Amino acid sequence: MMTVVLQAEDDASEWSYRGEGAVNLVLSYSGNSQDFIGKVLRIPKVPRNDSDHENGHSGLNTLECILWRDSQDLVLAPTREVAEQLYVKHVMCPLLGPEHVDAGVPVYASREFLEAVERNVLCQRPSWRVDAAKVNALNDFVILMSDHSVFPRRIIKEALSISVELKPKCGFLPTSEFIAKGNAIKRSVTRFRMHQALKLLQGKISQKSEYNPLDLFSGSKNRVQKAINNLFITPQNNFRVFLNGSLIFGGLGGGAEKTNFVVGEAFEEALKHVIMVEDGMHTKYFLELVADAVFKSELLNQLLEVQKLDTVDIEGAIHAYYNIIGQPCAVCRDRNESELSKRCSMLHSLPLDESLKIVRDYLISATAKDLSMIISFRPREKGDPESPYEVVFLKPTAQSFDFKASFIDLDMKPLEKMEYYYKLDQQIVRCYAQTLKEDHFEDVATIKGISH
Numbered sequence: 001m002m003t004v005v006l007q008a009e010d011d012a013s014e015w016s017y018r019g020e021g022a023v024n025l026v027l028s029y030s031g032n033s034q035d036f037i038g039k040v041l042r043i044p045k046v047p048r049n050d051s052d053h054e055n056g057h058s059g060l061n062t063l064e065c066i067l068w069r070d071s072q073d074l075v076l077a078p079t080r081e082v083a084e085q086l087y088v089k090h091v092m093c094p095l096l097g098p099e100h101v102d103a104g105v106p107v108y109a110s111r112e113f114l115e116a117v118e119r120n121v122l123c124q125r126p127s128w129r130v131d132a133a134k135v136n137a138l139n140d141f142v143i144l145m146s147d148h149s150v151f152p153r154r155i156i157k158e159a160l161s162i163s164v165e166l167k168p169k170c171g172f173l174p175t176s177e178f179i180a181k182g183n184a185i186k187r188s189v190t191r192f193r194m195h196q197a198l199k200l201l202q203g204k205i206s207q208k209s210e211y212n213p214l215d216l217f218s219g220s221k222n223r224v225q226k227a228i229n230n231l232f233i234t235p236q237n238n239f240r241v242f243l244n245g246s247l248i249f250g251g252l253g254g255g256a257e258k259t260n261f262v263v264g265e266a267f268e269e270a271l272k273h274v275i276m277v278e279d280g281m282h283t284k285y286f287l288e289l290v291a292d293a294v295f296k297s298e299l300l301n302q303l304l305e306v307q308k309l310d311t312v313d314i315e316g317a318i319h320a321y322y323n324i325i326g327q328p329c330a331v332c333r334d335r336n337e338s339e340l341s342k343r344c345s346m347l348h349s350l351p352l353d354e355s356l357k358i359v360r361d362y363l364i365s366a367t368a369k370d371l372s373m374i375i376s377f378r379p380r381e382k383g384d385p386e387s388p389y390e391v392v393f394l395k396p397t398a399q400s401f402d403f404k405a406s407f408i409d410l411d412m413k414p415l416e417k418m419e420y421y422y423k424l425d426q427q428i429v430r431c432y433a434q435t436l437k438e439d440h441f442e443d444v445a446t447i448k449g450i451s452h
């Protein structure tokens, strides 16, 4: 490992901004080195207000070493970045299928290289991402991995490639017996929908998304199509499209609001050389192509299985967490004598191994609820050699496309996030219940207003 080195400041100019999330900056390669063609670099960031995490030299902490002890390599990782890479390789990859996951390799990057890269891409980053975090230039390692938005270069000719990035989020409703009566709404309304209400209140979005994850995971062709159409209407950070690696739809480095006429027209124009159909129909048929591929790939079934490792919900897993950290349970402390509290206190008598398994599965599921998928297409022409990829046929245009699908952003969630997960969950439910009440009063007021 790590024969590749990114040392000189000059090398930085060959890397351009591809995107970013809360934790990583991603760059794609535009130079000629065989080591990097068709690859992206994933560079960890640090929050600007967090001096504790300025150097990336520590691997897992003591409790995380106990949690992940079955994966020996992980525990021995010298840095957090190497631990993350091993987590993808040893934990997520076997669950999601190695053909759809590239854990990448850690490569050494000098401080000069990282600082130069950060300078070069600064003006392309959304300002709120710049304010929130910066590249951790003291990091020794960054991850080099396949650029899933393009196909490996073919010797004969360069085909165009169009790729769609989806962030599906949680695709099922929880049924855990540990969910409090007051939170029963969680059993019938998706987490995604409820979270939209909170994000709206916090000003993180200006409009609720039309997307329903249950449609995407439904296994029904019509509902998958509905999900894709709704993602197109309100992409937020759940839907992006790249043409030959350049963004043509959605928010770069963050979310995008409701698709207006201008954005819709620009997208229609960008699809002109991809979908061979009369003007005005490119987007419609492209969205059909995407839905067909999602439906055909069965990747979401696999993903749903992994998400469902969360069997007890955060309202169950939080108790196991307190067992692991060896502290009195803050949730049980505030409870009175009820059936539920008896059930929850039983969780506190579980052997350590079982508590570890509950929390491990919860965190793996959290990764699966937060990852993204990239589905890439390239048109097939008559006489093209047999495809190593799956093929999808777009009937209305009589075009065939090779497609491949991969998972990205399979980061390990820190154990210490469990308390935050519990608090966020309660906040989401409370906020949703409140907006329901307000909507109800508004409805009543409207009816009264009309009848008076």
Ligand SMILES: O=P(O)(O)O[C@@H]1[C@@H](OP(=O)(O)O)[C@H](OP(=O)(O)O)[C@H](O)[C@H](OP(=O)(O)O)[C@H]1OP(=O)(O)O
Pocket: 021, 022, 023, 195, 237, 254, 366, 367, 369, 370, 411, 413, 417
């Ligand atoms: O909690 P959620 O469901 O809002 O997910 C967070 C994401 O928000 P989303 O709602 O998808 O916009 C959030 O995405 P954004 O920053 O909003 O693009 C992150 O992916 C975050 O994970 P991490 O802190 O980077 O490890 C995600 O946190 P985790 O819950 O996955 O730890």
Ligand SMILES: Nc1ncnc2c1ncn2[C@@H]1O[C@H](COP(=O)(O)OP(=O)(O)OP(=O)(O)O)[C@@H](O)[C@H]1O
Pocket: 018, 019, 020, 021, 022, 023, 024, 025, 026, 040, 042, 145, 146, 147, 148, 149, 165, 240, 370, 372, 374, 408, 409, 411
């Ligand atoms: N292997 C890849 N191939 C192509 N594009 C990629 C790849 N990995 C990441 N990207 C692009 O870079 C963006 C940011 O990457 P990623 O989601 O891994 O960041 P993150 O900070 O870990 O995200 P999050 O906030 O969800 O934790 C993605 O949305 C995607 O557009």
Ligand SMILES: [Zn+2]
Pocket: 318, 319, 322, 329, 330, 331, 332, 333, 344, 345, 348
């Ligand atoms: Zn408890």
